[in-house]
Amino acid sequence: MKKIVPVNATLIPEHAERVFKGTIFDVYHWQQEMFDGSFETFEMLKRPDSVSIIAIHNKKLVIVREQQPGSEPWFGLPAGRHDHLEESELVAAQREMKEETGLTFKNWTLLSVGQPSGKLEWFDYIFLATELAAEDEQNLDAGEKIDVHYMTLEEVSRKHKEESMRFWPELLSGIKSLDELLALPKFKGKEIER
Numbered sequence: 001m002k003k004i005v006p007v008n009a010t011l012i013p014e015h016a017e018r019v020f021k022g023t024i025f026d027v028y029h030w031q032q033e034m035f036d037g038s039f040e041t042f043e044m045l046k047r048p049d050s051v052s053i054i055a056i057h058n059k060k061l062v063i064v065r066e067q068q069p070g071s072e073p074w075f076g077l078p079a080g081r082h083d084h085l086e087e088s089e090l091v092a093a094q095r096e097m098k099e100e101t102g103l104t105f106k107n108w109t110l111l112s113v114g115q116p117s118g119k120l121e122w123f124d125y126i127f128l129a130t131e132l133a134a135e136d137e138q139n140l141d142a143g144e145k146i147d148v149h150y151m152t153l154e155e156v157s158r159k160h161k162e163e164s165m166r167f168w169p170e171l172l173s174g175i176k177s178l179d180e181l182l183a184l185p186k187f188k189g190k191e192i193e194r
Contacts, residue, residue, distance in 0.1 A: 003049075003089060003123075004110070004189045010118040011192070012044045024048070046121040051093040052079040052169060055105060055129040059178060060150040063165075064100055067145040074166040075149075075159055082125070089125045097129060101148045102136040105129035110187045112171050126169050128184065153178055 005011075016030035025047050032042040054077060055062035067073040080096035082089055090108055098104055112126040140146055151159065153175065160168055175181050 001085070001088070001194060002191050003194055004113055004187065004191055005123055006113055006115055006189050009115055009123070009190070009192075010044075010121070012046055012121050016044070044119055044121060048081045048083040049089065049092075049123045049125060050079060050081055051089060051096055051125045051127065052077045052167065053093050053097050053127050053129050054111070054169075054172070054181070055097065055101075055103065056178065056181070057103070057132045057150065060152055061156050062101060062103065063149045063151050063156060063159075065147045065149060066100075066166075069143050073145075075163060076166040076168065079167060090127070093125065093127045093129075098136065099139045099141075100144070100146050102138045103132060103148075104134040104136070106131040106133045109184075111184050112169065112187050113189050126171065128181070130182070153181070 012028045013030050016028040018026050019029050020027040025045050028044050028046060029041050031039045033039055053062075062078060063075055064078050065073055065075050078097050078100045080092070080100065082092035084092065084095075087095065090110070093108065094104070107130045109128045110125060111128050112124075114124045114126075116122060116124060138146060138148075156165070159165060171184070172181075175184075
């Protein structure tokens with residue numbers, strides 16, 4: 001399957017061997033030639049990519065208040081893992097949005113793809129969703145409690161400053177208006193086969 005990653009993404013080499021398969025993280029090793037001609041074992045982790053959705057409805061952002069077992073509740077964007085290999089990142093974002101909020105949107109734009117760590121093959125895809133198409137019931141996992149909230153950009157910015165909303169994308173830090181948010185360009189990276 002093809003996917004878009006940042007131009008400077010660090011990827012696990014194709015010849016690397018998976019030495020551990022975990023529930024979320026896998027460990028890969030490979031022999032890497034050093035500058036003096038010797039070889040050393042290099043290591044990277046891999047995990048499913050994640051998706052986050054900045055959704056706008058009635059001039060407000062869709063924000064979730066989520067709690068999982070063993071954690072305190074937090075505010076953030078609808079988000080989740082891209083853990084169904086047959087799905088594209090867009091389909092994963094649409095699925096997570098519908099599961100967590102019950103909402104379906106018509107228009108989707110990929111705004112950002114980040115790699116949080118160079119030692120981890122994991123990409124975080126941030127989508128902008130606009131024009132509500134349907135409203136349904138949530139379909140939550142057994143380990144999720146999620147309440148849906150609608151907040152203005154100003155309310156969200158204030159809440160982020162007060163509580164440091166969880167998994168908050170850096171690209172929202174400088175946004176002052178919905179028009180500015182809607183004018184963000186589509187992400188352009190490089191396409192790879194994975």
